[in-house]
Amino acid sequence: MVSPIITPNGSPVQGPLGMLAKAAWQVLLVAGLASLALGIVVLVWPKQTLLVVGVLFGLYLLIIGIVQLVAAFGTHATTAMRVLAFISGAICVLLGLLCFRSAAQSVLLLAIWIGIGWLFRGITQLAAAISDETMPARGWQIFAGVANTLAGVLLMVWPAGSITALTVLAGCWLLILGLIEIVTAFQIRGRAKEIPSGV
Numbered sequence: 071m072v073s074p075i076i077t078p079n080g081s082p083v084q085g086p087l088g089m090l091a092k093a094a095w096q097v098l099l100v101a102g103l104a105s106l107a108l109g110i111v112v113l114v115w116p117k118q119t120l121l122v123v124g125v126l127f128g129l130y131l132l133i134i135g136i137v138q139l140v141a142a143f144g145t146h147a148t149t150a151m152r153v154l155a156f157i158s159g160a161i162c163v164l165l166g167l168l169c170f171r172s173a174a175q176s177v178l179l180l181a182i183w184i185g186i187g188w189l190f191r192g193i194t195q196l197a198a199a200i201s202d203e204t205m206p207a208r209g210w211q212i213f214a215g216v217a218n219t220l221a222g223v224l225l226m227v228w229p230a231g232s233i234t235a236l237t238v239l240a241g242c243w244l245l246i247l248g249l250i251e252i253v254t255a256f257q258i259r260g261r262a263k264e265i266p267s268g269v
Contacts, residue, residue: 098254099255102253110241113242124177125173127183128165132163133166136163138156139159185221185222185223186222188219189226192222
């Protein structure tokens with residue numbers, strides 16, 4: 071059982087604000103511990119983590135493909151849109167089944183998929199920043215566009231090594247994020263004690 075939050079004068083925080091403060095720090099603490107645990111798992115077993123992610127990616131493609139195939143036979147869309155939905159759905163189903171055939175292929179496919187996404191995002195970001203001189207933080211937008219484009223090209227050209235490095239980087243980021251969330255949770259708990267009772 072969780073102890074109630076106590077105000078400086080010794081009385082527990084009452085009312086909806088007290089309940090919200092108590093729930094907020096507990097939820098943040100659980101999220102921080104989960105991020106920390108996941109980060110440790112990713113760093114200790116990066117290859118196994120990649121295989122699990124590859125299988126989940128295959129499952130995602132399969133589900134999306136089936137949904138698109140079902141949507142292709144709906145009457146709410148034009149013929150051209152139904153044909154595109156059918157082709158896209160069929161490709162997603164085939165790629166999803168390919169992921170289940172080989173874990174290594176699913177990881178490579180995931181790397182290429184992420185690479186294509188980053189490449190398109192980077193090119194779009196770069197084009198928008200170059201064409202709009204009034205864009206806020208235009209220099210940073212150009213830098214981010216170049217970085218995303220290069221990262222996308224790197225993932226597509228060298229998928230196996232890039233996705234492994236990305237996994238380790240994700241594990242480090244999860245550790246940092248988990249520690250930040252845990253510290254923030256205790257800070258919220260400390261500040262919640264300053265809420266007067268009866269609020």
